[in-house]
Amino acid sequence: MAKNKLDLKQIEDKWRKYWEKEQIYKFNSNSKKLIYSIDTPPPYASSGHLHVGHALHYTQFEIMARVMRQLGHEVYFTPGFDDNGLPTEKYVEEKLGIKKSKTSRSEFRKLCLKESQKVEKEYIDSVFKTLGHSYDWDLLYTTISSEAQKVAQMSFLKLVSKKDCYRKEEPVIWCPYHETALAQAEVEDLDRTTKLNYIDFDLVSSAKKITIATTRPEFLPACVGIFVNPKDTKNKNLVGKELVVPIFNQKVKVRTDEKVDKDFGTGVVMICTFGDQTDIEWWKKHNLELKPILNQDGTLNELTGDYEGLNVKEAREKILNKLEKEKRLKKQEELQQTVGACWRCNSPVEYIITKQWFVKTLDYKKDLIKRGREVKWIPEFMRLRFENWTENLGWDWIISRQRYYGVPIPAWYCDDCNKIILPKENELPIDPLEKEMHCPKCKKIAIPDSDVFDTWMTSSNSPEIACRWLEKSNQYKKIAPMSLRAQSHDIIRTWAFYTILKSHLLFNRKPWDKVMIGTYVLDEKGKGMHKSKGNSVWADELIEKYGVDAFRYWVGTATMGTDLPFKEKELVAGKKFLTKLWNASNFVFMNLKDYDGKKPKKLEKIDQWVLYTLSEVVERVKKSYLSYNIAGAKREAEWFFWHIFCDNYLEIVKKRIYNEKGDKRISAQYALYQSLLAILKMMSPITPFITEEIYQTYYKKNEKDKSIHISEWPEIKMKFEKNINKIGCNFIDTLSKIRQEKTKANKAMNSEIILTIDKGLFEDLKNMLEDLKSVSGAKEIKQGSFKVDFQEN
RNA sequence: GGUCCCAUGGUCUAGUGGUUAUGACAUCUCGUUUACACCGAGAAGAUCGCAGGUUCGAUCCCUGCUGGGACCACCA
Numbered sequence: 001m002a003k004n005k006l007d008l009k010q011i012e013d014k015w016r017k018y019w020e021k022e023q024i025y026k027f028n029s030n031s032k033k034l035i036y037s038i039d040t041p042p043p044y045a046s047s048g049h050l051h052v053g054h055a056l057h058y059t060q061f062e063i064m065a066r067v068m069r070q071l072g073h074e075v076y077f078t079p080g081f082d083d084n085g086l087p088t089e090k091y092v093e094e095k096l097g098i099k100k101s102k103t104s105r106s107e108f109r110k111l112c113l114k115e116s117q118k119v120e121k122e123y124i125d126s127v128f129k130t131l132g133h134s135y136d137w138d139l140l141y142t143t144i145s146s147e148a149q150k151v152a153q154m155s156f157l158k159l160v161s162k163k164d165c166y167r168k169e170e171p172v173i174w175c176p177y178h179e180t181a182l183a184q185a186e187v188e189d190l191d192r193t194t195k196l197n198y199i200d201f202d203l204v205s206s207a208k209k210i211t212i213a214t215t216r217p218e219f220l221p222a223c224v225g226i227f228v229n230p231k232d233t234k235n236k237n238l239v240g241k242e243l244v245v246p247i248f249n250q251k252v253k254v255r256t257d258e259k260v261d262k263d264f265g266t267g268v269v270m271i272c273t274f275g276d277q278t279d280i281e282w283w284k285k286h287n288l289e290l291k292p293i294l295n296q297d298g299t300l301n302e303l304t305g306d307y308e309g310l311n312v313k314e315a316r317e318k319i320l321n322k323l324e325k326e327k328r329l330k331k332q333e334e335l336q337q338t339v340g341a342c343w344r345c346n347s348p349v350e351y352i353i354t355k356q357w358f359v360k361t362l363d364y365k366k367d368l369i370k371r372g373r374e375v376k377w378i379p380e381f382m383r384l385r386f387e388n389w390t391e392n393l394g395w396d397w398i399i400s401r402q403r404y405y406g407v408p409i410p411a412w413y414c415d416d417c418n419k420i421i422l423p424k425e426n427e428l429p430i431d432p433l434e435k436e437m438h439c440p441k442c443k444k445i446a447i448p449d450s451d452v453f454d455t456w457m458t459s460s461n462s463p464e465i466a467c468r469w470l471e472k473s474n475q476y477k478k479i480a481p482m483s484l485r486a487q488s489h490d491i492i493r494t495w496a497f498y499t500i501l502k503s504h505l506l507f508n509r510k511p512w513d514k515v516m517i518g519t520y521v522l523d524e525k526g527k528g529m530h531k532s533k534g535n536s537v538w539a540d541e542l543i544e545k546y547g548v549d550a551f552r553y554w555v556g557t558a559t560m561g562t563d564l565p566f567k568e569k570e571l572v573a574g575k576k577f578l579t580k581l582w583n584a585s586n587f588v589f590m591n592l593k594d595y596d597g598k599k600p601k602k603l604e605k606i607d608q609w610v611l612y613t614l615s616e617v618v619e620r621v622k623k624s625y626l627s628y629n630i631a632g633a634k635r636e637a638e639w640f641f642w643h644i645f646c647d648n649y650l651e652i653v654k655k656r657i658y659n660e661k662g663d664k665r666i667s668a669q670y671a672l673y674q675s676l677l678a679i680l681k682m683m684s685p686i687t688p689f690i691t692e693e694i695y696q697t698y699y700k701k702n703e704k705d706k707s708i709h710i711s712e713w714p715e716i717k718m719k720f721e722k723n724i725n726k727i728g729c730n731f732i733d734t735l736s737k738i739r740q741e742k743t744k745a746n747k748a749m750n751s752e753i754i755l756t757i758d759k760g761l762f763e764d765l766k767n768m769l770e771d772l773k774s775v776s777g778a779k780e781i782k783q784g785s786f787k788v789d790f791q792e793n
Numbered sequence: 794g795g796u797c798c799c800a801u802g803g804u805c806u807a808g809u810g811g812u813u814a815u816g817a818c819a820u821c822u823c824g825u826u827u828a829c830a831c832c833g834a835g836a837a838g839a840u841c842g843c844a845g846g847u848u849c850g851a852u853c854c855c856u857g858c859u860g861g862g863a864c865c866a867c868c869a
Binding site for chain 2: 006196212215216227261264265268270271272275278335384389394492493522561572573578579580582583585587590591631635639742744746747750751
């Protein structure tokens with residue numbers, strides 16, 4: 001028999017093109033089917049290698065899109081790119097060697113747009129299409145598109161009019177490297193060792209010195225308050241007295257606050273504007289003076305005298321030197337410290353007072369938790385992450401960023417009248433820098449806002465952008481709330497949180513029915529993959545080596561919300577599966593050449609049994625898929641394919657199909673045809689290429705669908721005899737016992753035997769004795785206690 | 794400090810209030826040429842993390858502990 005070699009590359013290429021040409025995955029808005037819509041995470045397009053983690057994550061919910069399509073839904077599945085915000089800016093600055101501060105905003109934005117479009121095009125081909133993702137490409141969106149900008153600006157106007165969005169001068173978290181405000185969610189912990197410095201302050205009224213411990217001596221010029229714990233007997237006498245700040249000589253009164261830890265340092269703490277979050281809290285609570293000493297780039301300002309222009313680190317050193325000379329630096333201790341850092345550049349954040357826009361969150365904590373409970377979380381425990389975060393929020397959401405590439409904040413300000421001027425809804429999207437606006441009251445030219453929105457301001461409306469809220473409002477109404485949000489757990493506090501917030505404030509409902517938290521990939525040792533650690537694994541290399549379907553097979557082993565250590569072995573297993581499926585299919589169709597798809601008049605018992613088992617498996621697989629248990633579905637389907645279908649059933653019917661004619665042959669052909677088709681369909685969401693190849697090559701002529709991926713979920717429509725399962729299992733058990741005997745006797749599986757079986761069993765297997773003989777090599781079957789006799793030759 | 798997740802043969806993993814506790818990889822033995830050596834059959838290998846409790850009965854439910862991971866808070 002001529003070998004039909006499996007050529008994965010050629011298969012992948014062929015069907016990728018076919019799907020696109022035939023628009024297999026196109027969304028039909030006129031369809032009568034139930035819509036299943038997926039709110040997909042728009043990636044930052046970046047060229048270069050594709051990380052396995054990302055490839056897995058994106059493929060995981062893509063499998064669900066295929067499952068839902070097969071289960072009879074009209075699937076609304078949009079690709080998108082998040083090309084708005086800091087990463088793009090940085091990419092452009094680095095790639096083109098320019099500085100945003102030396103380029104005009106509109107010029108810079110044009111460059112960003114051009115660069116991101118280029119990268120996105122590459123990304124679509126090299127990632128999405130390579131992985132066989134079944135998006136409707138006509139639905140592609142980008143977060144910097146004018147439609148997305150319009151959505152973000154519209155949401156802003158609506159929130160402002162509801163008073164859920166306000167502008168205020170506030171101390172905000174600040175990244176001195178990016179020179180922008182940051183949201184609480186953009187801050188990550190940074191562990192480091194620092195020095196705790198014990199510094200002597202003079203008392204105004206006496207010659208006594210008071211020692212205060214601080215990690216940030218550079219903030220001495222900003223010292224506006226000194227606190228002790230009211231229960232601290234040792235420092236009690238200080239309360240109400242005034243201290244002189246070394247070097248800078250301002251006089252500061254000592255007050256009390258319960259939150260002072262009397263055992264830390266000397267039990268005396270200085271408050272500066274602003275060294276950390278406690279400073280802000282106490283500054284507000286005790287109504288202290290404001291002495292901001294930091295510029296936006298993290299250098300010290302004119303209030304620091306000699307230290308003006310130095311950065312924080314330089315100033316710290318210089319001030320410590322001076323204190324040392326003045327003999328005020330009593331001692332220094334090593335201190336393990338965790339500080340907030342910008343999640344993008346890892347610079348420790350500072351706190352600066354500026355005018356910013358905020359969206360209210362603190363007032364809505366309870367409502368948001370309620371909304372979160374209307375959504376089904378997969379897995380369920382991920383909801384707690386959301387609730388935990390929501391309960392612990394300490395700030396309203398700051399949405400303005402001092403960057404260039406992003407959605408402009410559509411507002412102008414009149415300083416004289418202290419008025420905020422907003423555009424009309426029909427003027428959106430708008431860049432206030434490009435439109436002259438006059439104050440409606442004093443007619444003076446208003447100052448345009450030069451800030452942009454936090455990227456989450458746009459992303460939090462991904463359902464609105466994906467479903468075309470403003471462009472196709474009928475379609476939007478039909479789809480929203482969406483069926484599923486797919487994302488990873490690290491952005492529950494941002495993407496999931498802000499989306500629920502926006503949906504609550506704008507539409508007073510949940511944004512989607514379900515949130516599916518995908519799998520997070522670790523390296524073989526169970527540690528997170530990081531570029532800096534050098535333990536990253538690249539999906540493109542694996543695909544080159546094993547093929548896309550084998551890669552997706554590995555994706556199919558992942559459990560939602562659980563970490564998955566990467567195991568190359570799984571890809572080997574995947575490739576083995578593909579080969580096995582390929583070979584089994586070739587065998588089946590070799591023997592189906594004269595078969596026309598008809599049902600036989602009578603089904604042989606063992607054929608009935610295999611179909612019965614299949615019908616059970618099909619139901620279980622469907623159930624697993626519907627509960628987002630892809631790994632479970634795969635396991636079931638594979639178990640049937642490998643162990644029931646290949647190892648047993650094919651062996652059993654082999655000889656019958658070689659030698660018999662008429663109904664006995666047709667019966668086997670029917671069972672083979674149906675079983676394999678169901679196997680292909682069950683596996684098609686996970687391994688779409690090979691299943692399509694086999695479907696197109698063999699089934700297409702009898703089946704109506706032009707792709708297996710838009711065919712219906714398999715259904716075994718027939719009545720089974722009551723005890724068919726019992727009889728079938730008896731058959732398999734007996735076969736297994738015979739094989740055991742053969743192995744014990746070191747005989748070949750096809751060696752001939754005389755078989756003796758129990759009378760009862762003999763009765764049960766009455767109608768299957770021919771099949772039993774052919775598979776076991778029995779020349780004769782006798783009744784009696786179980787025995788296998790080998791024929792001497 | 795708070796919350797959550799995980800713990801099953803050498804490795805990974807399924808699963809259940811009563812099972813000879815699933816499967817894969819690895820190991821060992823045997824076999825095979827009319828689908829497949831990217832194969833088949835079989836064997837060995839697990840006190841189901843530790844200690845209590847509930848129960849007639851617990852790997853499974855509860856409590857505590859240990860170890861691993863995550864999220865958050867504090868951090869002068």
